[in-house]
Amino acid sequence: MAESEASAGRNSLPSQIDDDVIISWxxxxxCSTALMYAFAQRQDADAFDEPLYGAWLKATGVERPYLDEVWKDQGFHAISPCDNVIxxxxxxxxxxxKLISKFNTVTPISxxxxxxxxxLLVRDPxxxxxxxxxxxEKExxxxxxxxxxxxxxxxxPSVHELxxxxxLEIYNHLLVDHPDRAPLVVLSNDxxxxxxxxxxxxxxxxxxxxxRAMLSWPAGPKPYDGAWxxxxxxxxxxxxGFVGDGAGGGGAGGKGGAPLPLEYRKVLGMCQPIWDFLKSKAVRPDLSAAVGVPRPLTAGGGGEKEGEGKKEEGTHSFVQDRRNEDVLIGVREGVYRTFEFVHRPVAKLPVFSSGFLLGDGVWEGFRVLHGALLFAQxxxxxxxxxAAFLGMHIDIPPRDLLRLVYATLDANEGMSTPDADDVHVRLMVTRGLKPTPYQNPKITIGDVDIVVAPEFKKVTKQERxxxxxxSWVRRGRPDVQDPALSSHSKINCILGCVSANTVGADEALMLDEDGFxxxxxxVNFFIVTHPTPTTPATVLTSPCHHIHRGITRDNIVHLCHANNIPVREERFTLNDVYGAREAFVTGTFGGVGWVGWVDGRPIGRTWEWDAPVDGAGWGKGEPRKGEVTERLEKLYEELKEAEAAKGRGL
Structure with missing residues (x-):
């Protein structure tokens, strides 16, 4: 058939939608053949194996020992199988x-x-x-x-052959052709x-x-297999059923075995970026229940529909937001000193980065309100x-680093607008790249690595x-590892968190070496004492020498002084906590959160002389949020609004 005839044939194809045709690229x-076998087991489906292979062989001139058989079955013009088979x-x-992606060259993909x-069905290159x-090698x-x-x-092998x-071209076409829906990508290893x-x-x-018939099929050749x-x-x-091919996927062996030949490794380098992108777009099964992995703290009970399931709460509980799957992360590798925006699913630093190897770095968390970073300075x-305490030189001044944070927010739609209220930013600065796993800072290559990770992160409303x-884990002295340091080395805090997790608590309350x-x-911890005939109810918080001196904590202390709320920074004991009138915590992410129980003892029940006494020696009733806590919550919200009104300050 002449090319003009083929073109006429293409143009004469029916234009009506036929959504009951399922095409796999x-x-x-x-494992594309196995997936074809799976669909062929359905009572409501038939399956066809690569009906454009003959046209591709003709168009490329590639020799195959089964060439004549394919042309006999399919012919060698794309229009015939498109019209008569697909x-x-x-x-x-x-x-x-079932189609191999390189067949898209033999006929207009439209x-x-x-x-x-x-x-798209894709596999790690x-x-x-x-x-x-x-x-x-077997051949x-x-x-x-x-x-x-x-x-x-x-x-x-070549990028085209694989x-x-x-x-990538097919993904782009599907995206343009159906802008209302993301192209569907599935990973073969899943x-x-x-x-x-x-x-x-x-x-x-x-x-x-x-x-369920798709999960298995009879062994042996199938009548719908291609001639090849x-x-x-x-x-x-x-x-x-679905099994691996022993080449590294789908089995316990992982990516072991003989190394790839050099010419294969060159091809791998060219394929890898495309794989990284497509993998980031893949839909993946939720295996959290199957493998016992707890879901993130969410407002909807870990993924259930709104209003269903057990509601999760904690100092860092938040509402899951699908927009986070596509945010851009600001990344600067210290060796090259180029700040780039990288799609979150593929954002990374080298495995020899000091932050990964040693936890050698510092970080800050910011809240964004009306497009402004709160308390940024x-x-x-x-x-x-x-950084100075760690002997780590940050090679750019604070104002320029702040500009990088804002540039990252601006690069993400909805993060820096006046109505952007539920955005959290983690800024991480680590010492940089190591040539080998070793702690000495002298062998660091280049300058510091910088990561700006913004997220849409709405705080879950606290209802209890x-x-x-x-915790059995004590806060250390400043001459061991200064708790005031915002260090990537968080093992002391992590162990405290582990001790809380083991008993189902939201947070661990930590003591110093003397038991205070x-x-x-x-988060930082406060209590409010009961008033006495000679002293008013007073807010107490620990002095700074054993704590991470929180900015929200300091703001709360300032608000107390400014609003005639008695406050003292002094040591106190668990006895003081158990008998407190109120207790609350503070942090950048959640602001002010009220505490209901400590070690099983309810906090915040009113002392009443004539009330019935329970085991704790206090009047019966559920814990409640105290008046001082509620007042400080409101004052802090007003402070945040005033801070946001100052704008970016650049």
Whole structure:
């Protein structure tokens, strides 16, 4: 057929939508045949194996030992299988089409726009190349043993041959063609390692019912296999379900085995960025329940619909926000000193970064209100003070570092506008790159690494008092590791958190080496004493020598002084805590949070001379938020508004 005739044929294709056609675009060597077998087990679907292969062989001139068989089955013009097979008549509701991504070059990809049920099946290029190398070596050995000099079926690898550039083009086309929905991407290793939840998720996103028959199939060749099956499908024919191919994916062996040849490693380097991007867009099954991983603290009970499930609360509980999946992270590697915005799923620093190797760095957390970073100057002063304590030189001045933080917010839609109220920023500065795992700062390469990580993070409304438990972990002296330091080395606080987790508490209450109460593992702690005939109710907080001196803490102390609320910074004991009139905590993220229980003792019940006495010696009743705590909450909100009104201050 002449090219003009082929073009006329393409233009004459029916234009009606046929969403019951399901098209899979994939790499080679990524369980695409197994997935075709899975769909073929459905009673409501038929399956076709790479109906554009013949047209691709004709267009590229690539030699294959099965060339004549393919052309006999398919012909060698793309228009025929598109019209007669892919979108042709069928007896079953669904038609599953398996396509290798590089076939997109033989016909305008817009032809496939007639169905919205398309998805990409992708695999880590390292594993694809391992599988490719193993198959090539097996073929070479077999040919050598028989003296066969005919063309093989395993060509040298290339970015085009592995289909990664084509996958990116198809992703872009789907994004443009259907701007109202993100292109669907599935990872082959999820199918191999977790077939049931991954197939359920795939069916859900394709808007088709899940069928358990998809989980298994009979071994051996299938009548719908392509003519090339006996060359390529030997391993898959031995299976009756999703399994790995021994090339590094889907098994306990991980990415072990023989190293890739040098020419393969060069191809890997070119494929890796595309894989990183597509992996970041993949839908992945939720395995938290299956593997016992607790969900993030959320307002909806860890992922349930609003109003369902057990509500989670804590000092850092927040509402999950899907926008965080696509935020840009500000990253500067100290070696190159170039500040870049990187998509969150692929943002990274080298594994020999001092922060990862040693926890050698400082950090600050900021809240954003009406597009302004609250108390930014004080936060940065603490950051630079901590860096100086560590002997770590930050090579840019504070004002320029603040500009980088704001530039990151501006790069993310909705984070720096006047109505941006639920944004939290973590600024991290670590010593930089090491040439080898070793602690001495003298061998650091380049300047400090900088990461600006903003998130949409709405604080969960607190409806009950926090539950604290006294930890067996003590806060250390300043001459061991100064607790005032905002250091990446947080092991003391983490151990305190672990002790709270073991008994289901929200936070750990930590003591100093003399047994006095000092702080919680991630927030500062206050109590309010009962008034006496000679003294008013007084706010107490620990002196600064055993605590991380919080900026919110200092603001609360300032607000007390400014509003005639008695306040003292002095040492106090657990006895004082158990008998306190009120207790609350403070932190940048949550502001002021009231405490309901400490070591199982309810806090905040009123002393009444004539009330019935329970085991704690206090009047019966549930803990309540105290008047002083509530007043300070309101004063702090007013202070935040006043601070935000100052703007960026640049």
């Amino acid at each position: 994939s790499n080679p060597r990524c 979108f042709g008549k069928r007896e079953k509701k669904y038609r599953y089409i 032809i496939f726009s007639r169905t919205r049920r398309q998805f 390292y594993e694809v190349l391992r599988s490719w190398a193993a198959a090539g 070479r050995q077999e040919k050598s043993a028989t003296g066969d000099t005919s063309p093989g079926v395993i060509p040298p 289909g990664y550039t084509a996958l 199918l191999i390692n977790h077939p049931d939840p991954t197939l359920r998720l795939l069916c859900e996103r394709l808007d088709i019912p899940f069928d 099956g006996k060359w390529w499908y030997g391993a898959t024919w031995k299976t009756t 004080i936060h940065l002063q603490r950051l630079y003070t901590g 008092g926090l539950k604290l438990v006294t 109460v000092v702080t919680c593992n991630s």
